[in-house]
Amino acid sequence: MKTDVEELSPTRVKLTIEVPFEELEHAFDVTYKSLAKQVRIKGFRPGKAPARLIDRYVGRGAVISEAVNHAVPELYNEAIQKEEIFALGQPDVEVTKLEDNDELAFTAEVDIRPKFEVKDYKGIEVTVDSATVTDEQVDEQIGTLRERFSTLVGADRPVEDGDHLSIDLVAAIDGEKLEDVAVSGYSYEVGTNTMLEGLDETLRGMESGGEATFKTTLVGGEHEGKEADVTVTVHSVKVKELPELDDEFAQLASEFDTIDELRDDVRKRMADVRRMQQLSAARDKALEKLIESVEIPLPDAVVDEEINRRRQSLEQQLAQSGLTKEAYLESQEKTEEEFEEELKTGANSAVKAGFILDQLALQEDLSADQGELSQYVFEQAQRMGVSPDQLAQHLVESNQIRVAFTEVVRGKAMDVVLAGAKVTDEDGNVVEQEIVEATDDQALAEAVKAAAAASAEVTEADKAEETAEAAEADEDADKADSK
Numbered sequence: 001m002k003t004d005v006e007e008l009s010p011t012r013v014k015l016t017i018e019v020p021f022e023e024l025e026h027a028f029d030v031t032y033k034s035l036a037k038q039v040r041i042k043g044f045r046p047g048k049a050p051a052r053l054i055d056r057y058v059g060r061g062a063v064i065s066e067a068v069n070h071a072v073p074e075l076y077n078e079a080i081q082k083e084e085i086f087a088l089g090q091p092d093v094e095v096t097k098l099e100d101n102d103e104l105a106f107t108a109e110v111d112i113r114p115k116f117e118v119k120d121y122k123g124i125e126v127t128v129d130s131a132t133v134t135d136e137q138v139d140e141q142i143g144t145l146r147e148r149f150s151t152l153v154g155a156d157r158p159v160e161d162g163d164h165l166s167i168d169l170v171a172a173i174d175g176e177k178l179e180d181v182a183v184s185g186y187s188y189e190v191g192t193n194t195m196l197e198g199l200d201e202t203l204r205g206m207e208s209g210g211e212a213t214f215k216t217t218l219v220g221g222e223h224e225g226k227e228a229d230v231t232v233t234v235h236s237v238k239v240k241e242l243p244e245l246d247d248e249f250a251q252l253a254s255e256f257d258t259i260d261e262l263r264d265d266v267r268k269r270m271a272d273v274r275r276m277q278q279l280s281a282a283r284d285k286a287l288e289k290l291i292e293s294v295e296i297p298l299p300d301a302v303v304d305e306e307i308n309r310r311r312q313s314l315e316q317q318l319a320q321s322g323l324t325k326e327a328y329l330e331s332q333e334k335t336e337e338e339f340e341e342e343l344k345t346g347a348n349s350a351v352k353a354g355f356i357l358d359q360l361a362l363q364e365d366l367s368a369d370q371g372e373l374s375q376y377v378f379e380q381a382q383r384m385g386v387s388p389d390q391l392a393q394h395l396v397e398s399n400q401i402r403v404a405f406t407e408v409v410r411g412k413a414m415d416v417v418l419a420g421a422k423v424t425d426e427d428g429n430v431v432e433q434e435i436v437e438a439t440d441d442q443a444l445a446e447a448v449k450a451a452a453a454a455s456a457e458v459t460e461a462d463k464a465e466e467t468a469e470a471a472e473a474d475e476d477a478d479k480a481d482s483k
């Protein structure tokens with residue numbers, strides 16, 4: 001096989017591949033075997049007809065066409081591996097020469113990852129928020145904990161913000177009550193403004209057993225957008241009573257005996273979270289600076305694919321949430337044009353980041369072992385809410401193990417960048433970076449290996465069956481020819 005490579009642009013090449021017919025023997029063997037199972041020739045069982053009779057029955061041209069369709073993908077893959085081309089997506093193939101018993105020639109145009117070297121990735125400087133936890137922040141966190149252990153007690157006074165009421169609501173338009181706009185015994189916290197416009201203003205100052213009517217515009221339902229008279233009746237007024245901040249509360253709300261121990265634990269946990277946030281922010285900012293420092297061309301088709309993937313993902317999320325794209329844009333205060341520009345910018349950055357990390361992994365000779373791959377699968381399974389062995393099996397069956405491998409290696413490349421970065425907080429303090437060793441979940445590792453082995457066994461079984469059938473077909477063909 002002869003291969004010539006022409007660079008059409010920094011991100012696209014054209015391969016011209018020429019193959020003599022004698023190198024297509026395997027493709028013809030597979031084709032004859034497939035056609036033999038489809039045709040019915042008198043005197044031969046299905047799958048046993050010899051090649052020369054299949055040529056007569058279906059036509060030599062059809063056989064050649066089928067063999068070429070089988071051969072071209074294999075020849076293309078062999079060519080890009082030989083030429084060390086990092087192809088992206090599917091190629092545009094055109095057969096330029098096809099002469100029986102002579103030669104097959106075809107061209108394949110495909111997008112490629114641009115050739116470049118990542119420089120200046122060590123010593124990147126980034127600044128992150130301080131991880132210091134203040135007394136006020138600890139108080140706020142403990143206050144949230146107190147809220148969880150609060151109780152509601154009756155209040156014999158007018159309604160104030162923060163009160164919890166039991167109310168009835170009845171709406172009417174032009175004096176006619178709306179049966180579908182009525183609630184009874186509804187629990188509502190005054191001041192949250194989560195229901196009808198004007199409700200909170202009406203409730204303030206009312207007392208238990210009181211009734212009042214106000215005008216409002218209905219939202220949702222059959223009468224959405226119409227003005228209605230809404231009558232609210234207050235059945236009960238309760239206030240939230242918080243427990244005292246003492247040792248008794250600490251024992252009630254935690255495993256600690258004293259309030260001081262509880263406060264110390266809250267402070268420690270908050271500091272740990274802040275530190276994780278620091279490292280995550282440092283990682284993101286270091287990647288942003290790395291992306292800015294490298295100038296490379298990006299294949300339009302790859303960027304467009306990423307844009308479409310992101311758009312479909314958002315549309316799926318909106319559909320699951322029951323929101324329209326228009327409502328989403330309104331909530332984000334964005335126009336359609338701004339949304340599309342943001343989508344394009346994000347896609348460009350994502351594609352560029354992938355290229356940079358892939359190249360850095362090559363320069364640093366990074367790879368991923370079974371334990372690291374297992375850890376990645378475990379973490380993704382937790383995020384998706386599925387069992388690790390189910391995800392491992394899915395990755396193998398859908399041929400996505402390579403994707404998981406790539407993500408792990410890219411993560412390690414980013415670790416290299418972060419390890420060489422200078423990270424300080426907003427107060428000028430150096431943020432120490434701890435190396436967290438990936439835990440090797442042995443059971444998960446075995447699940448991944450078992451799934452891969454099962455897939456390989458099926459493939460090998462298919463190959464063995466093909467070899468046996470081919471040998472049997474050749475033997476029958478020889479007997480038929482001798483007759």
